[in-house]
Amino acid sequence: MTTPSHRGDVPHRPKVAVMEDVAELAGVSAMTVSRVLNAPEKVRPETRARVLAAVQELGYRPNSAARVLVTGRSGVLGVVSFDTTQYGPASTLYAIERAARQNEYSVSIASLDALNRKSISEGVGRLTSQSVDGVIIVAPHESATDGLRHLPPDLPVVAVDAGEGVPFPVVMVDQHAGAARATRHLLSLGHRTVWHLSGPANWVDASARIAGWRSVLEAEGREVREPLAGDWSARSGHELGRRLAFEDDLTAIFVANDQMAMGLLRALREAGRRVPEDVSVVGFDDIPEAAYFWPPLTTVRQDFATVGRLAFQLVLDRIDGVLGERRLKVEPELVVRESAGVSPPG
Amino acid sequence: MTTPSHRGDVPHRPKVAVMEDVAELAGVSAMTVSRVLNAPEKVRPETRARVLAAVQELGYRPNSAARVLVTGRSGVLGVVSFDTTQYGPASTLYAIERAARQNEYSVSIASLDALNRKSISEGVGRLTSQSVDGVIIVAPHESATDGLRHLPPDLPVVAVDAGEGVPFPVVMVDQHAGAARATRHLLSLGHRTVWHLSGPANWVDASARIAGWRSVLEAEGREVREPLAGDWSARSGHELGRRLAFEDDLTAIFVANDQMAMGLLRALREAGRRVPEDVSVVGFDDIPEAAYFWPPLTTVRQDFATVGRLAFQLVLDRIDGVLGERRLKVEPELVVRESAGVSPPG
């Protein structure tokens, strides 16, 4: 005798307990249950105990949608990011999630297929329509920076590694300083100048690393060779490496990330140039494998965990109406291993 | 003359448009607006146009919390995972997000700090309390498998790479077949037996790879050396490699993942053993860098993208009440490069 509806296939939803059920079991009103959960000190201890027992017995869990509807707060943080299969973004995301969890927030993600204004604001849109309380954007591309200028102004937003001129706080590793450190390290080993294998155009960290590298060379009055741009992959490092391997004034090279450095290392070896005896190489990132490259890679460590943690702290402040720092820089660290050595004689 | 409340710091919430506002502007009822958004064909074209214009003008976006409350559907998928900084899990997550997005779902994540029953069900709990429609679990550890038996039975759940005996669908790469393929490849090159550097105990894929490797050796009547267990890291591969490098019947070794293979390669080189002339090495995963190892790594490619896509499809089916496959296997592929060669003359 069931009504001929489409519910035929969902015989009997085993209705989950709601606040009213708990209230009834505990012999109080729903409001008291709500108070036990949100402001326990306002409820007499023995009442509280009864309510908690009822919660336990029924396996009650508050319905977040209802709570969001009435409070306007979701406890969800959105993260917009590009290519989280890469070590850097993945680590940042992981650190954000961890920090969020410790603060009773959960994380919703929106990956981007492309880096441009439209894509970014669409990603943010996907998140805001899920009523996130705030958004962290991990998309270190200049076109993104542009998209970031046109976001809902009342939404708490923090960017990781964004360029200048975005209207909200930015957390970043000091790429410029890191690149400078790498370059100075190579010069200090006696090299006359340092080549650069850069990241792709329009990536803010690629640009910052180029700038850091260049500034040191210029300050020291060294020759500045045009950087060659890869795409962060080992493949591109290898390809560009083959073109560089026969430059005979190449004795030192700073590579914009460790994967490209790996490709370069291989190209150099294939060309018969020994590292570090003939050519010194310094990378960037310090991926966990860098110490097991051949030879072990001297590189610049980025502390993604700290970046993620700080980014979370900053959105949290914004959500709470606190206006904190506008630009937080995390110091990178040069990790000296064996891929960079003293300049070969003459 | 503001009331002395804590709202002092939030002067005037610039109230966003709700459905009623749109209705008013378009001169219709809220119900009609709702229909335009959810079942446009039920509304006369000119009315629809008026409503859409009003939506546009007010920048109206439906409030998802209200919608979830009444429909019981959130359009959010939860993903529970462990260590998304690793290439495999990260790629799987990425593919899931992508598939979800194409189906108008968004993704909420819950990372795990530890792999055990408590941790898993807590992770699922964090997600369900955010009212996700379904959950995908990417936690290929046997202790997890245990935790998975005690989840809310009405929740649509799909696991990636889970062991046998979990009460819901599982998508996995056929690790056993992949390991067998790698092992057979090495035997076919003339090696008398194949050593194995395995993943850590209790990881389901580590166990499956051991089983696959062992089954081939046994079928061929070859000697089975006790596998050495690493922890997936290059560091552990290096460390174990140092112990193995001087075994003189070591001519071929199958390593449970590419990172460990990298560490092993370095250890072998440090011990003066050439790859592939003295020792042949086959890895597992085919991370993007594998082709740029020294030498380029022969390995087994896992198609994480397909795994992610299938896992999403399976939860989606479950959410829609369709009971699909219980165990879906994705075939891995042997990628032959240069790290494995013919057995050195006895």
Next chain:
DNA sequence: TTCCCGAGTGTTTGCGATAACACTCACCCC
């Protein structure tokens, strides 16, 4: 004693959307 106060609890209302049902036509059939 009377009154006030505040701790503890209950009642009512509303958050923003959709489901279910009710209504109004214009149209077509016999």
Next chain:
DNA sequence: GGGGTGAGTGTTATCGCAAACACTCGGGAA
């Protein structure tokens, strides 16, 4: 011409929770 029909729209109830306000006491001040 009466009445069925169905497309298009409106009305009401409801989802589960918390904010705001109302109520009930017992204890202390006046």
